Amino acid sequence: MTNMQDVPSSNTHHLVVVGAGFAGLALVKALRFPGLRITIVDQRNHHLFQPLLYxxxxxxxxxxxxxxxxxxxxxxxxxxxxxxxEVVGIDEAARLVRLKEGAPLAYDTLVLATGARHSYFGHDEWEGAAPGLKSLEDATTIRRRVLLAFEKAEVSGSAEERAALLTFVVIGAGPTGVELAGIIAELAQHILPKEFRTIDTRTARVILVEAGPRVLPAFPESLSAYAQAALTRLGVSVQTGEAVTNITDEGVRIGENEIAARTVIWAAGVKASPAAAWLGAEADRAGRVRVGPDLSVPGHPEIFVIGDTASVLNEDGTPVPGIAPAAKQQGRFVAGLLRARLSGKPPPARFRYRHSGNLATIGRSAAVVDFGRIQLKGALAWWFWGIAHIFFLIGTRSRIAVALSWLWSYATGRNSARLITQRDIHRNER
Structure with a gap:
């Protein structure tokens, strides 16, 4: 039975937005119109600033x-x-969003901004041993494993087990993988050494694995080379050109080489949400819905798909990257399109992506920034990266809190959130 508050009346237009990530949030923030009701549906109660999740x-x-x-x-x-x-299906004919619990939601216009999860390229059994990083639960799981590895090594009586505990493998050398590897190396080399008595945390091995020929493949080769050199200076071992062939709780296999490691982190790929299956729509190899130039689903002008769950092409046929600035631009575009429709004005014909650059940090005082003609690296790039991320954070309090945490960490060499809390969701600890 449908709740009466979910049934559009004759003088209102009901917009349902599924997903409160960057795309969905940008859309709702940019759209106000008399008689328009907006319902946001998300399986979590929070918006997550994913670029700082690592x-x-x-x-x-x-x-x-x-x-x-x-x-x-x-x-x-x-x-x-x-x-x-949690959305479990869409009835396009009846214009209903079906939820796992509760009455379905009726809509006049539907926007799916449901994001993506990590892809293990057909090896989903690896997830328990190598969690990805897409949610707060993922982040606290990884933090727990990293910190517990040092704690267990401190009391281990086996040199072989201690070595495995102090080996950290990060798979995938995009921005997330590079950032994770750099910070774990700094943790081991500069932050923890004085806190342990039995082990020397500086003997920890941090291995960054990339199947492709170089780290940060989306960046120019000069910045990629700088990033690899900076990682090497931090003590990270970078292995490129070979793919991971197996992952277990005991370690990883790279090609034919077995590496004993108790902490493995996956940063190698993503797959879209089930939006394409809900709609019975055409999808690309990553499961993203192939949308039209105006980001609507072909044959359904009342349904839009935006953000990481949409396959969006530029006018020249190149794909729009799955990054936060692109998602926010798509959200604002759909907001403008819907405002034009509701006003009875001609809507814009197509979405045009404006690239605002690529950024990645390597440890505590090095980063790379690519703006095309302008490229930055080193400490200056790191400060620019930090200012850019603080600027895009939501709310004054959040900006101040993050800035103070960074300044404290930078000035003292101490990290403020080294707490082992919660159970490991991927290993089902209790």
């Missing part, structure tokens, strides 16, 4: 600095309703 995983920031309750973000918007729920 800093939660590596003890620099607490979870509260990178996530904000969705309801609180829209507490002054009477036109916005937030629902905590």
């Amino acid at each position: 800093q939660v995983a590596t003890t620099i920031l607490p979870t509260s600095d990178v996530a904000w309750p969705i309801r609180n973000l829209f507490k002054t918007r009477a036109d916005v309703t937030t629902i905590l729920g």
Whole structure:
């Protein structure tokens, strides 16, 4: 039975937005219109600033600095309703969003901004041994494993087991993998040595594995080379050109080489949410819905798919990258399109992506920034990276909190969030 509040009346238009990531949030923030009701549906109650999630995983920031309750973000918007729920299907004919629990939601316009999860390229059995990094739960799991590895090594009576505990393998050398490897190496080399008595944390091995020929493949070769050199200076062993062929709780196999490691982190690939299956729509190899130039689903002008779960092409046929600035641009574009429709004006014909650059940090005082003609590296790039991320954080309090955490860490060499909490969701600890 459908709740009456979910049935559009004759004088209102009901927009349902599934997903409160960068794309969905940008859309709702940019769209107000008389008579328009907006319902946000998300399976979590918070918006997550994913570019800094690795800093939660590596003890620099607490979870509260990178996530904000969705309801609180829209507490002054009477036109916005937030629902905590999991979508299990879409009925396009009846225009209903079906939830795992509760009555279905009727919509006039539907926007799916449901993001992506990590892809293990057909080896989903690896997830338990090598968690990815897409949620707060993932971040606290990785933080727990990294910190517990040092704690267990401190009391281990076996030199072989101690070596395995002090070996950390990061798979995938995109920005997330590079950032994780760099911070784990700094943790071992500069932050923890004085805190342990039996082990020397500086003997830890951090291995970054990339199947392709170089790290940061989306960056120019000169910046990629700088990043690899900076990682090497931090003590990271970079292995390129060979793929991982197996992962277990005991370690990884790279080609035919077995590496004993008790902490393995996956940063090698992503796959889209089940949105394509819900819609019966055409999808690309990563499961992303192939959308039209205006980001709508072909044959369904009332349904839009944006962000990481959409396959969006530029006018020249090249894919729009799956990064936060692109998702936010798509959200704002759809907001403008819907405003034009509701006003009876011609909507824009196509989405045009404006590339705003690539950024990646390597440890505590080095980064690379690519703006095409302008490229930065080193400490200057690191400060630019930090300022850019603080600028894009939501809310003044969050900006101040993150800035203070970074300044404290930079000035003292100490990280503020080295707490072992919660159970390991991937190993089902209790």
